[in-house]
Amino acid sequence: MNERDPNEQIGITLGKPRAVSRLAEKTRTLVVVPDVVMRRRGPADPSDLLAVRSMEARVAEAVGLARAIDLEIVGQHPVRITNPRPATLLGEGKVEEIRLAIEEGEVTLVVVDHALTPIQQRNLEKAWNAKVVDRTGLILEIFGARARTREGSLQVELAHLNYQKSRLVRSWTHLERQRGGFGFLGGPGETQIEADRRLLQERIAKIEGDLDKVRQTRDLHRRNRKKVPHPVVALVGYTNAGKSTLFNRLTEADVLAKDLLFATLDPTLRRIKLPHGAEIILSDTVGFISNLPTHLVAAFRATLEEVIEADVILHVRDISHEDTEAQSEDVAEVLRLLEVEIGETGRMIEVWNKIDVIDPDRRERLLEAASAATPPAGGADASKVTAPIPVSALTGEGMDALLAAIEERLVGDHPVYDLKLDPSDGEGFAWLHRNAEVLDRGEAVEGGIPMRVRVSLRHQPQFIARFKATERTA
Numbered sequence: 077m078n079e080r081d082p083n084e085q086i087g088i089t090l091g092k093p094r095a096v097s098r099l100a101e102k103t104r105t106l107v108v109v110p111d112v113v114m115r116r117r118g119p120a121d122p123s124d125l126l127a128v129r130s131m132e133a134r135v136a137e138a139v140g141l142a143r144a145i146d147l148e149i150v151g152q153h154p155v156r157i158t159n160p161r162p163a164t165l166l167g168e169g170k171v172e173e174i175r176l177a178i179e180e181g182e183v184t185l186v187v188v189d190h191a192l193t194p195i196q197q198r199n200l201e202k203a204w205n206a207k208v209v210d211r212t213g214l215i216l217e218i219f220g221a222r223a224r225t226r227e228g229s230l231q232v233e234l235a236h237l238n239y240q241k242s243r244l245v246r247s248w249t250h251l252e253r254q255r256g257g258f259g260f261l262g263g264p265g266e267t268q269i270e271a272d273r274r275l276l277q278e279r280i281a282k283i284e285g286d287l288d289k290v291r292q293t294r295d296l297h298r299r300n301r302k303k304v305p306h307p308v309v310a311l312v313g314y315t316n317a318g319k320s321t322l323f324n325r326l327t328e329a330d331v332l333a334k335d336l337l338f339a340t341l342d343p344t345l346r347r348i349k350l351p352h353g354a355e356i357i358l359s360d361t362v363g364f365i366s367n368l369p370t371h372l373v374a375a376f377r378a379t380l381e382e383v384i385e386a387d388v389i390l391h392v393r394d395i396s397h398e399d400t401e402a403q404s405e406d407v408a409e410v411l412r413l414l415e416v417e418i419g420e421t422g423r424m425i426e427v428w429n430k431i432d433v434i435d436p437d438r439r440e441r442l443l444e445a446a447s448a449a450t451p452p453a454g455g456a457d458a459s460k461v462t463a464p465i466p467v468s469a470l471t472g473e474g475m476d477a478l479l480a481a482i483e484e485r486l487v488g489d490h491p492v493y494d495l496k497l498d499p500s501d502g503e504g505f506a507w508l509h510r511n512a513e514v515l516d517r518g519e520a521v522e523g524g525i526p527m528r529v530r531v532s533l534r535h536q537p538q539f540i541a542r543f544k545a546t547e548r549t550a
């Protein structure tokens with residue numbers, strides 16, 4: 077393998093417009109999944125979610141993550157480690173065994189699904205003559221590749237730079253010795269490390285500035301949005317659960333989705349209409365991953381504010397995935413960091429996605445389980461629990477039920493009235509548009525303009541006093 081730029085060895089891509097370096101698609105990749113037995117504290121510790129997964133599931137997850145950015149996986153190595161080595165994490169024998177596999181498979185990238193110290197990373201790169209990324213590095217790559225908004229890209233870039241900076245500090249002595257103090261990037265006597273740090277710091281400051289500007293625009297945009305207070309429905313879910321597919325499916329059928337009111341500023345927000353006319357804003361979010369590095373959660377906190385403040389949260393699950401329960405737990409864990417309780421039934425709806433790919437028997441059982449959990453319509457429990465909604469974002473199955481469930485959750489307990497309004501009653505129109513939801517408005521007939529409105533319980537007494545209306549029972 078060719079000599080690499082020393083900066084690249086520690087994952088730095090200074091000077092390039094994007095700090096989030098994309099790993100080239102189809103890179104021949106080996107996935108190493110260390111099972112560090114010392115770390116196991118038994119399945120009771122929820123903070124160590126990786127430990128409670130089966131090894132098989134962990135390997136599948138790591139391979140899935142690597143595939144998510146189109147790496148070509150040529151092999152996978154689960155490795156049991158009882159005695160983690162400070163220099164290489166893995167024991168000598170394993171390092172050698174993997175080296176042979178790398179040589180044989182003409183591998184240029186090794187994903188180690190574990191945290192590596194900069195020194196471990198560097199030593200492994202030397203021993204294997206291949207680029208090595210650890211779990212955080214891989215997750216940053218995925219987030220970088222998937223960021224769809226300018227804010228998202230900036231957030232990932234910032235998280236990446238901070239990650240690099242922390243690694244520079246920790247490897248200071250080692251790298252300083254390695255490189256000597258040539259100072260070719262900085263003033264006299266400035267070491268390479270100091271120069272790297274200075275450049276990183278400058279870049280971090282620039283991105284923080286850019287992020288501030290983007291956020292100001294977003295806040296303004298949000299305030300405008302709040303003037304027309306459509307409820308916000310946020311999608312959350314494990315990476316690859318199908319959020320974006322569902323988002324597109326729900327929006328494509330609706331003419332409002334073509335209304336680029338929000339898309340111009342933020343492609344992850346769209347206005348859609350529910351079956352009975354209420355409008356909502358659907359908000360797609362970043363995918364969640366197990367053991368998400370906490371600084372990444374912090375970086376995304378602003379984006380995830382949509383979730384924190386959402387009226388309804390759709391938890392999209394890939395129900396066909398063998399690891400679906402563990403994934404669900406991981407999502408709950410990230411939500412908890414945002415102080416959102418997944419058991420908060422008031423605004424959470426579970427969406428069981430990908431039912432098209434599960435075998436008929438299991439499908440039957442799932443549908444039964446889902447409907448068994450259905451609360452009696454309009455009954456006392458209806459406001460507390462929404463049964464999981466089985467769907468296929470790919471085929472469109474279950475979309476009507478999902479929309480109905482969202483509607484039920486948002487406005488299920490709000491009564492709908494029919495009334496006729498005098499066309500000259502401008503104030504009346506203004507009141508209705510301000511305080512109620514106008515579902516339908518007909519042509520003027522004798523007695524006024526027929527209207528159908530939904531009124532929140534808060535406005536109901538005022539509404540009844542002001543308008544002569546009849547409540548719809550059907």
Ligand SMILES: Nc1nc2c(ncn2[C@@H]2O[C@H](COP(=O)(O)OP(=O)(O)OP(=O)(O)O)[C@@H](O)[C@H]2O)c(=O)[nH]1
Pocket residue numbers: 222313314315316317318319320321322361362363364429430431432433467468469470471
């Ligand atoms: N069979 C099947 N595949 C689906 C379905 N929904 C999504 N997929 C596939 O699952 C993969 C992931 O879908 P995405 O919509 O990108 O998932 P996501 O949750 O947005 O992923 P992140 O961006 O990583 O958070 C894609 O290959 C989709 O085509 C479904 O209902 N059935």
